[in-house]
Amino acid sequence: MDPVALAQDLIRFDTxxxxxxxxxxxxxxxxxxxxxGVESRLLGSDPxxxxxxxxxxxxxxxxxxxxxxxxxxxxxxxxxxxxPPFEGRIVDGHLWGRGxxxxxxxxxxxxxxxxxxxxxxxxxxxxxxxxxxxxxxDGSKAGAGYLVREHPELFxxxxxxxGEEGGAGMELGGVRMHPIVVGEKRAGWLRVTLRGPGxxxxxLSPPGTPIAQLARLLTALTEVRLPRHLTPAVDRMLTALxxxxxEPLAQDLSRMRVGRAYDVIPTALPxxxxxxxxxxxxxxxxxxxxxxxxxxxxIPAEVTVDLDGRILPGGFTVDDFVAEIRELIGPEPVIxxxxxxxxxxxxxxxxxxxxxxxxxxxxxxxxxxxxxVPVPMVSPASTDARxxxxxxxxxxxxxxxxxxxxxxxxxxLHCADERIxxxxxxxxxxxxxxxxxxxxxxxxxxxxxxxxxxFTGC
Ligand SMILES: [Zn+2]
Numbered sequence: 337m338d339p340v341a342l343a344q345d346l347i348r349f350d351t352x353x354x355x356x357x358x359x360x361x362x363x364x365x366x367x368x369x370x371x372x373g374v375e376s377r378l379l380g381s382d383p384x385x386x387x388x389x390x391x392x393x394x395x396x397x398x399x400x401x402x403x404x405x406x407x408x409x410x411x412x413x414x415x416x417x418x419x420p421p422f423e424g425r426i427v428d429g430h431l432w433g434r435g436x437x438x439x440x441x442x443x444x445x446x447x448x449x450x451x452x453x454x455x456x457x458x459x460x461x462x463x464x465x466x467x468x469x470x471x472x473x474d475g476s477k478a479g480a481g482y483l484v485r486e487h488p489e490l491f492x493x494x495x496x497x498x499g500e501e502g503g504a505g506m507e508l509g510g511v512r513m514h515p516i517v518v519g520e521k522r523a524g525w526l527r528v529t530l531r532g533p534g535x536x537x538x539x540l541s542p543p544g545t546p547i548a549q550l551a552r553l554l555t556a557l558t559e560v561r562l563p564r565h566l567t568p569a570v571d572r573m574l575t576a577l578x579x580x581x582x583e584p585l586a587q588d589l590s591r592m593r594v595g596r597a598y599d600v601i602p603t604a605l606p607x608x609x610x611x612x613x614x615x616x617x618x619x620x621x622x623x624x625x626x627x628x629x630x631x632x633x634x635i636p637a638e639v640t641v642d643l644d645g646r647i648l649p650g651g652f653t654v655d656d657f658v659a660e661i662r663e664l665i666g667p668e669p670v671i672x673x674x675x676x677x678x679x680x681x682x683x684x685x686x687x688x689x690x691x692x693x694x695x696x697x698x699x700x701x702x703x704x705x706x707x708x709v710p711v712p713m714v715s716p717a718s719t720d721a722r723x724x725x726x727x728x729x730x731x732x733x734x735x736x737x738x739x740x741x742x743x744x745x746x747x748x749l750h751c752a753d754e755r756i757x758x759x760x761x762x763x764x765x766x767x768x769x770x771x772x773x774x775x776x777x778x779x780x781x782x783x784x785x786x787x788x789x790x791f792t793g794c
Contacts, residue, residue, distance in 0.1 A: 337451040339761040340431060342368075343444035344424030346407075347433035353408035356478070358470040359384045361407045365447065365468055372451050379487060380470065385478045388468040389490050392450055398462030401775055402497035402729060403450070403768075404720055405443035406472030406479060409435040415752035429758055436756040438749050439500045442735040443468060445761060446498075449768035460772045465494065472720050480720035481678075484727060494729050496693050496775070498768075499721050501733025502713070508609055509581045512740075514701045515713035517733025518688035519569045522677030522718055524619070524645035524657050528553065529670040534637030546639040549669070550626070553641060556664040557623050563660060564595065564617045567650050569688045573616070573712050580709040592617065615716040619657050621645045642674065646716060651682040677718050680725040688712070689730050692776040697734055700770045704763065705738055736767040 349361035369376050369390050376390035412421045419425050421434040471479035501517040530546040578589040588602030601610040625642035647657050698710040721731035737760040739745050748754045
């Protein structure tokens with residue numbers, strides 16, 4: 337099964353979300369599986385936006401493994417593309433198109449690996465569940481959210497899951513890294529409302545207007561970072577990076593590990609990587625939308641500011657997060673919670689697991705690409721992993737790609753000219769195939785499922 341041709345086909349379905357329209361793309365996957373003798377189910381709250389779940393039987397020696405991929409993509413509106421985004425063209429050894437990386441390329445790797453093993457008659461240690469979900473790029477309500485809410489029984493006994501992210505995403509000091517995403521931040525979107533005296537725009541404004549408060553608020557939120565919290569996963573990530581990198585980067589990373597609450601970002605790091613890593617050492621908050629009067633001659637009596645907040649994984653609550661913001665902006669402004677990303681119960685998954693399953697992924701990468709370094713990574717953004725994790729599943733972002741150091745492909749996510757080296761699709765398929773062949777039974781609280789019983793579409 338050729339992952340490149342598969343990815344080309346998938347890119348040609350325009351599943352821009354909103355509105356999604358994932359149906360034709362998902363039916364293509366269903367038909368592909370059916371042609372190989374694998375049944376699947378389409379489930380969803382909206383007939384135009386189905387989710388697909390299929391089960392590949394294993395030998396019953398390990399709990400089921402979940403592979404999840406989203407079929408929708410972000411819009412291309414207003415972007416200038418060198419090659420059309422929905423044609424799946426191959427130019428200069430690269431597959432171009434929206435979703436090439438995020439994540440139709442990844443879905444193609446999963447399908448190619450699963451169908452390749454299936455055609456060869458090989459059975460993994462445990463059943464493998466493939467979930468192709470809608471709506472990841474716009475909140476996941478019709479996608480993974482629906483499945484987790486309405487059909488948790490489909491994932492019973494699953495101990496580990498593989499989803500998007502990872503890939504050769506970080507390039508520092510000329511070293512190619514293979515991140516394995518072990519944790520994610522979650523959204524804590526807030527609205528701050530400032531009230532005070534308004535008035536006529538023709539006169540001097542009274543003290544304490546919402547606009548004057550706004551100036552102080554924006555300064556407080558943009559000039560000072562929230563205090564640092566070194567979580568165990570980020571500690572491990574920085575340690576691994578420091579060990580892999582040359583000086584002076586190594587020293588900078590070691591310094592980030594032991595720094596004090598408001599230390600500045602080390603200077604040897606390129607700005608983008610420095611900001612990225614620093615975002616993993618603290619909750620972050622960015623004012624993004626300011627709303628006030630539409631009238632130029634009115635001093636507004638109310639201003640609202642929406643904040644894109646991101647909360648570290650672990651036991652942190654929204655209250656913990658808001659308390660840190662209060663330290664910066666004071667007790668006066670009204671703060672309301674607009675949206676909280678799915679919180680994984682810390683009683684179920686307090687910290688990422690670095691056991692045999694993680695070691696298997698790292699070993700596969702080392703063997704496939706001996707020049708590169710596998711590193712654990714915490715992602716500042718969130719994926720559907722946050723939803724599947726609510727079922728007690730250990731989720732890893734692991735879509736291996738092999739790209740030249742410094743190529744910056746991940747910067748093309750959600751941007752014009754998204755593309756992936758064709759070789760990367762083969763590389764990822766080989767790594768995923770190896771994982772399906774070798775994933776360990778693992779240990780832990782979740783019970784193993786009964787032995788696989790043939791081709792049972794669920
Ligand atoms: Zn994605």
